[in-house]
Amino acid sequence: xxxxxxxxxxxxxxxxxxxxxxxxxxxxxxxxxxxxxxxxxxxxxxxxxxxxxxxxxxxxxxxxxxxxxxxxxxxxxxxxxxxxxxxxxxxxxxxxxxxxxxxxxxxxxxxxxxxxxxxxxxxxxxxxxxxxxxxxxxxxxxxxxxxxxxxxxxxxxxxxxxxxxxxxxxxxxxxxxxxxxxxxxxxxxxxxxxxxxxxxxxxxxxxxxxxxxxxxxxxxxxxxxxxxxxxxxxxxxxxxxxxxxxxxxxxxxxxxxxxxxxxxxxxxxxxxxxxxxxxxxxxxxxxxxxxxxxxxxxxxxxxxxxxxxxxxxxxxxxxxxxxxxxxxxxxxxxxxxxxxxxxxxxxxxxxxxxxxxxxxxxxxxxxxxxxxxxxxxxxxxxxxxxxxxxxxxxxxxxxxxxxxxxxxxxxxxxxxxxxxxxx
Ligand code: HEM
Numbered sequence: 529x530x531x532x533x534x535x536x537x538x539x540x541x542x543x544x545x546x547x548x549x550x551x552x553x554x555x556x557x558x559x560x561x562x563x564x565x566x567x568x569x570x571x572x573x574x575x576x577x578x579x580x581x582x583x584x585x586x587x588x589x590x591x592x593x594x595x596x597x598x599x600x601x602x603x604x605x606x607x608x609x610x611x612x613x614x615x616x617x618x619x620x621x622x623x624x625x626x627x628x629x630x631x632x633x634x635x636x637x638x639x640x641x642x643x644x645x646x647x648x649x650x651x652x653x654x655x656x657x658x659x660x661x662x663x664x665x666x667x668x669x670x671x672x673x674x675x676x677x678x679x680x681x682x683x684x685x686x687x688x689x690x691x692x693x694x695x696x697x698x699x700x701x702x703x704x705x706x707x708x709x710x711x712x713x714x715x716x717x718x719x720x721x722x723x724x725x726x727x728x729x730x731x732x733x734x735x736x737x738x739x740x741x742x743x744x745x746x747x748x749x750x751x752x753x754x755x756x757x758x759x760x761x762x763x764x765x766x767x768x769x770x771x772x773x774x775x776x777x778x779x780x781x782x783x784x785x786x787x788x789x790x791x792x793x794x795x796x797x798x799x800x801x802x803x804x805x806x807x808x809x810x811x812x813x814x815x816x817x818x819x820x821x822x823x824x825x826x827x828x829x830x831x832x833x834x835x836x837x838x839x840x841x842x843x844x845x846x847x848x849x850x851x852x853x854x855x856x857x858x859x860x861x862x863x864x865x866x867x868x869x870x871x872x873x874x875x876x877x878x879x880x881x882x883x884x885x886x887x888x889x890x891x892x893x894x895x896x897x898x899x900x901x902x903x904x905x906x907x908x909x910x911x912x913x914x915x916x917x918x919x920x921x922x923x924x925x926x927x928x929x930x931x932x933x934x935x936x937x938x939x940x941x942x943x944x945x946x947x948x949x950x951x
Contacts, residue, residue, distance in 0.1 A: 529850075550834075570587060616904045645661075646778040722749060778905075863921075915942055
């Protein structure tokens with residue numbers, strides 16, 4: 529895709545069978561799309577997620593999506609984030625203790641560690657239950673979530689696996705269905721238990737929160753009005769959606785950031801880590817300004833025009849954020865790791881030039897929460913360990929699934945910080 533981008537220009541179309549795919553990777557090109565409140569449908573590929581996520585927020589569209597998005601937007605208000613912060617710190621400390629077993633070893637893959645930590649964090653905020661994935665690797669639900677995330681993502685890339693009939697007959701299909709059964713059973717049981725808890729304690733008014741549980745599931749039960757607004761299946765879809773959207777993404781961010789820091793030890797110097805700590809405290813107390821300038825005006829047509837081209841109805845449009853985020857017009861030496869690009873007093877970028885959480889009406893609903901998780905986990909790791917990455921950039925083999933993976937995981941080596949344990 530990178531080569532095509534260079535050879536074919538700022539917008540290009542590739543036919544895959546009967547389907548036109550249009551690729552975009554310039555801020556000006558994606559602005560009309562992402563700022564539209566009409567073109568919000570996800571592509572056919574998202575259907576692979578539907579057995580697991582049903583019509584939760586990631587996969588739904590139209591009125592259903594609008595209604596749910598409005599309903600769920602308050603889920604991440606700052607009061608709740610403060611509560612989630614406590615869990616995140618607790619899990620970050622567990623991560624540090626798990627990682628300390630890797631000290632002195634020649635190498636290890638950070639990705640599974642990051643995934644287990646974020647699964648524990650998201651599970652707690654989504655369902656209010658502690659699955660203890662960091663210590664209990666064999667947990668059936670944890671393996672099921674990993675299987676579903678990885679198989680659903682691979683289906684995006686494999687043409688044969690896109691046909692349900694073929695997929696069902698393959699080992700992938702069978703593993704997927706087994707994992708689906710485990711996940712649904714786990715969540716149904718938790719929903720049933722939580723509902724029973726509510727009913728037992730309702731003491732006159734069912735809609736009064738019986739105790740101070742603050743997980744997404746509790747909010748959904750509250751909003752469900754006993755099945756009138758949200759059914760049990762709706763609730764399950766949203767819980768699954770948050771589990772999926774929340775854990776792999778944050779784990780991948782943490783893993784890549786540690787990889788980058790491991791390649792650039794100058795950013796691990798203790799004075800920088802202290803600055804990072806201070807900055808994170810400021811951010812968490814809400815003391816930050818969002819620094820972006822707007823590119824231009826509004827684009828809200830039914831027919832959408834991108835870089836002067838009318839986009840045919842029914843096209844699938846892909847935003848290549850890997851290339852978008854390496855636009856040399858805004859990011860000088862775009863392939864170099866330079867986190868100072870994002871310092872609060874650093875340069876300003878146009879609105880759509882840097883969109884790790886997407887942008888517009890279908891942006892990431894959990895971006896604040898995600899940022900908090902990633903910062904807390906990274907800070908705990910770098911305050912305790914000196915991190916070294918074993919693979920150079922040209923040894924990496926990217927796999928573009930829903931999130932960007934390296935084919936062989938991310939190999940790190942860690943040693944205790946000379947200054948001792950600080951967190
Ligand atoms: C670093 C971590 C994360 C990144 C990079 C990220 C990125 C994104 C992106 C790019 C989208 C748009 C997807 C699309 O267009 O199909 C999205 C949507 C979404 N994200 Fe995140 N996300 C992260 C963490 C989270 C967390 C922690 C949660 C919740 C616990 C979450 C919940 C969602 C949901 C529900 C949507 C769908 C929103 C909608 O369509 O209305 N994400 N995220």
